[in-house]
Amino acid sequence: MCEVCTTSRGLSRRGFLGSGLGAAGLAAAGMMGALALPSAAWAQAPARPNAIPPAEALKRLQDGNARYAANTSTQSDFSAGRLARASAQYPFAAILSCADSRLAPEFAFDQGAGELFVCRVAGNFINTDGLASLEYGVAVLGVPLIMVLGHSNCGAIDATIKVVKDNVVLPGHLPELVNALKPGIEAAIAQKPADLLAAATVENVRFNAKRMQSSSSILSQAVADKKLMVVGAVYDIATGKVNMVEV
Template sequence: MTDTSTLTTAEAFKMLLAGNQRFVSGAPEHPNQDAARRAETAPVQHPFAVLFGCSDSRLAAEIIFDRGIGDLFVVRTAGHVTGPEVLGSIEYGASVLDCPLVVVLGHDSCGAVAATRAAVEDGVAATGYVRDVIERVTPSVLAARAAGLTQDGDVIAEHVRHTVDLLLDRSRVLAEKVEAGRTAVVGLSYRLTDGSAQLVTARGLDVPVSSAP
């Protein structure tokens, strides 16, 4: 088993993007998906990234980043909205498992964001606990609206940035690890049509951010 516990934040990010590029180009390697890997990881796990993404069925983390068993510590909610259990799960990955990278993964045509935009702009109310999801996405949609952002990709990017800021705002554990250079938090936006993950924001990692939505 490759020792990922010594990876730097930059190395972990590079490894993640390399897997996505293989997926985009149609040449996945399907690493760490065999019986040997299953046996190696049974006693202990050393994932190199916490992946906090939307629950959308088209965002299967290990597939779109071409990774396998024990590589990613995955937390998913509709619209990647946060709550105490989400923050606790992410802190567990970052502190207990010592992952050098935390990723917030949004995507275009996000149903949670679309429903929130409808609620804000047209007064379309949701029922049940879906309303709670919409309430948690609302600050992002309002911020995008205040900035004059109307395109889907721009609103999604704003929601990803807002989520990254929220994680670091609410989690002292995560903020301290980023400050110490032991963990980076990045926000990515996934394109459903071509399978690519575009960087929209990074904290604790010196990388260029794409201006494309």
């Protein structure tokens, strides 16, 4: 994990903006100005390549996944556009996905570098760091779509089920991860589904898609202004297909 990621937990917003990183890095990126823009100003900002309706962004993801699942992916030249991307990025979707090595969002949606703003953590749950990253993606990069992406046979979900149901004790920092996943898993257990792992995966996606909006005025305002859509989905490791989840 990078030094910035690990130290940012201990910084307040004022301390972050007042640090060397805030003064140099964020000013260069235009972050302070972008975060200060009211909704009306966003509409007047210069058009960007990713300034598309949220529904169009979702369709791009779905079309890309259809190509991937059918083994007709178009992404093969990874050097294309590298020089152009050196100065700016215009991702059209942000993906909150699991860290599972069998799920690579760029491949699953047949997208090239610079197209997706991806945040990954085991169990695809939202925390303060992830929320800040997604706020940056929306407020500064202009991302019109956020997808919370779970996947089949998720080890983090399965481990949390064992802790909740069987009182299994996990070592190290794993209990913190389990605590973050409990709300969705407990909601699934209450339903007494035939396939608890599958149901818990869906409920975890649903819970975190809702939580990120209720926890962030930046995201909730963008949704209210119809500049942003937050959706949920589950990736099937065996087939490569992504199925939408009603949020």
